[in-house]
Amino acid sequence: MQKIVTNVSEKLKAGEYKLTSRREIILRVLLENGEKHLSAEEVYNLVKVKVPDIGLATVYRTLELFLDLDIIRAMDFGDGRKRYEFSDESRHGHYHHHLICEECHRIIEVNEDLLDEIESIVTYDYQFSIINHHLIIFGICKDCMAKGK
């Protein structure tokens, strides 16, 4: 984890940004909550435990900054707010996908890519230069199925 903090610190410096105490704590909270896909408000609440005088606006501004620097990725899983995750490609290979349980609202990560076929159609037939993609699969998870939902 320290390695990631150092790495982010370098990305910030490269962009003429400062690594402030608030930014470092927000970063650590994101790291400590790896697969939780926190919303801005959830990040804020977690950070506030460590730094009670932080402002929500700082959290939004920092998340925006991290997005610009490709440190994190954001997406809307259908609940009307952005949720953030580390865009550490080394973690799972190039991409991973998300399953959303419509019963318990859990977000499950799928550590596979498997979009080669569609990507090559998009690239060659549509002449579209792919930067990124979001695949969200909605349904009912194993546990909720077991409960007969």
Next chain:
Amino acid sequence: MQKIVTNVSEKLKAGEYKLTSRREIILRVLLENGEKHLSAEEVYNLVKVKVPDIGLATVYRTLELFLDLDIIRAMDFGDGRKRYEFSDESRHGHYHHHLICEECHRIIEVNEDLLDEIESIVTYDYQFSIINHHLIIFGICKDCMAKGK
């Protein structure tokens, strides 16, 4: 198109809802703008041309109703608002995907599914019962590439 209106009318009646003039006009606006992925406000502006005294709240309520009845689908393409499209499965087979050009913000539809491999992994390995999915691919479209973006 008349056929679709009749079909929606039946879905409404089946749910004890009325086919009011406002609902019919909203439906027609959605149909006439098939692949445009209108936002609620865009629907509102188009409907207002035909029915100047319509309220924005009615548009939101009608879109919500159409969502419940699976007449339309909604998704956030990354611009912080919901955009709607017909969920007419007969139009393109089971599913289609969306390409978003980060330069001109155009939404291009891809009329292929091609997610069988990942769907079977999700279904069998993750024991997840799939209801729906959203695949959004971000990148630069053919035209913007040609302009050297």
Next chain:
DNA sequence: CTATGTGCAAATCCTTTGCAATCCA
């Protein structure tokens, strides 16, 4: 020391809701 970052409150944007009037089955 100086530009950048921050907290706070106000503002903004999208969406929802309460209520009285209106409309369709």
Next chain:
DNA sequence: TGGATTGCAAAGGATTTGCACATAG
């Protein structure tokens, strides 16, 4: 007729912004 639907305005929730003060490099 009577419950569903609607317009309007106000409320709500998420996010952004203006500004004076604080802080990193």
